Amino acid sequence: MAAKLDETIDAALAASRLVGVEVLLAVxxxxxxxxxxxxxxxxxxxxxxxxxxxxxxxxxxxxxxxAAMRLAVRGELRLDAAVSDYLPYFAPRLADGSVPAITLRSLLSHTSGLGYGFLQPAGGAYRAAGVSDGLDHAGISLEDNLRRLAALPVWHAPGTAWTYSLGLDVMGGVLEAVCGAPLADIVRREVAVPLGLADTGFHAADPARLGTAYADGPVRMAERHALQMAPELAGIDFAPGRALDASAFPSGGAGMVGTASDFLALLEALRRGGDGWLPPEAVAELARSHTVGLEMEGWPGWSHGLGFAVLRDPAAAGLPASRNSWRWLGAYGHGWLVDSARGISLVVCSNTAFEGAIGAFGAELIAAVYAGLDHCDGEAA
Structure with a gap:
């Protein structure tokens, strides 16, 4: 199996599709x-x-x-409560002026009606209002960003569509309000410390270990680097230096720094049903489809749980993974997959956007993983 993975990685590096990458696979x-x-x-x-x-x-x-699920398990927040129960100022309106009930569950499943500025046209409402997508270096506080977001209309009524969004940034504000502590401290207390994740946080404590960020080409990212996902969209504003600034607001959707090994430890804890850190029923709730009847644009064959996508149709997705596998991506060049039926946890962290995330490399590597495992299984038989 190692030979198949090595071949896939070497080909991407030789073709300059990636500059650097770390791959971890546990079975x-x-x-x-x-x-x-x-x-x-x-x-x-x-x-x-x-x-x-x-x-x-x-x-x-x-x-x-x-972190939110840990608080929900202890009864410190309710996933079906309205965001405004915790953040009274957060009550964005529909186009008709009515105020819909945006729940915490809808934030985690991206069905809240919120969106991302990079998914609007250039000059869209989010950018015009100075709403940060969490990857730029905006120089504002988390509350400033959420108040700007709350002043804008939602894109659709909550629960009626799946729209990738700033929902996890809003959840970060909710967690701060509930706990009376900074989001970085909450994530450390609820996730990093109990799982022994020594290198996970909201800024790079050791700058020498933080790699350079690259964009497809590949070119070295400037301090402000814009990349478009489609010509008609505004695109993502990257600010690689943000990761070195401890004063940058903690973006729950995009602002963390960490290692591939820490992330694998998190995936493994979830794959094993919580390991006593989360109850099995809480993990099952994270991994249950919360978007039944809703299509995920750009994700054929997938539904969405609470924090990640859940595979419902492997053939439609074009992946060899088992039904109910979990997956998500990171715009700087990352991807991960958990296939509980096969015992697989896979983490891919690269320094090249977008190839390491939404380029062909992720699917190629997953195909190599399953081909290698099937070959090993065949030899064992």
Whole structure:
């Protein structure tokens, strides 16, 4: 199996589709593959080493969703309560002027009616109002950002559509209100400390371990670097230096920094049913489809749980993973997959946006994983 994964990684690096990447694969709780390859800083000739720090982008969402679930299990918040129960100022309106009930559950499942500025056209309402998507270096507080968001209309009535959104940023504000503490402290207390994640937080405590960020080309990202996902959209404003600024507001949807090994430990705890850190029924609630009857644009064959996507039709998704597998991506160049039926936890952290996330590499690597496992199973038989 290692040969198939090595071949896939080497091909992407040789074609300059990726600059650097770290891949971790655990099967039935045993590390079956680990490799760091390519460059952390290509121009300086610094190789990408194991256990380096990455800007996690939307991998942050799982940490915040799990922190919220821990509080829900203890009865400190209610997933079906309105956001305004915890943040009274957060009551965005529909186009007709009415105020819908946006629940915490809808924040986690991206059915709240909120969106992202990078999914609007250039000059869209979010950018015009100065709403941050959590990847730029806006110089505002979390509350400032949420108040700007709350002043704008929702895109649709909650529960009527799936729209990728700033919902996890709003959840971060809710957690701060409930706990009376900064989001970084809450995630540390609820997730990092109990799971022994020493390198996970909202900024790089050791800048020397944080790699350089690259964009497809590949080109070294500037301090402000815009990438469009489609010509008609505004695109994502990246600010790689944000990860070094401890004063940057904690974006629950995109602002964390961490290692691939820490993230694998989180996935493994969830795959094993919570490991005593979360009750099995709480993990099942995270992994249950909360978007029945709603299509996820750009994700054929998938539904959405609370913090990640859930595979309902492998053929439609074009992946060899089992039904009910979990997956999500991070815009700086990451992806992950948990296939509980096969005992698989896979983490891919690269430093190249967007190829490492929404490019062909993720699907190629997953195909190599399953081909390698099937080959091993065949030999064992």
């Amino acid at each position: 039935d709780g045993r590390m079956r593959y680990r490799r760091a390859a390519g460059w952390s800083d290509r121009e300086a000739g610094v190789a990408l080493a194991e256990n380096g720090l990455f800007r996690l982008a939307s991998l942050s969402k799982l940490y915040v969703a799990c």
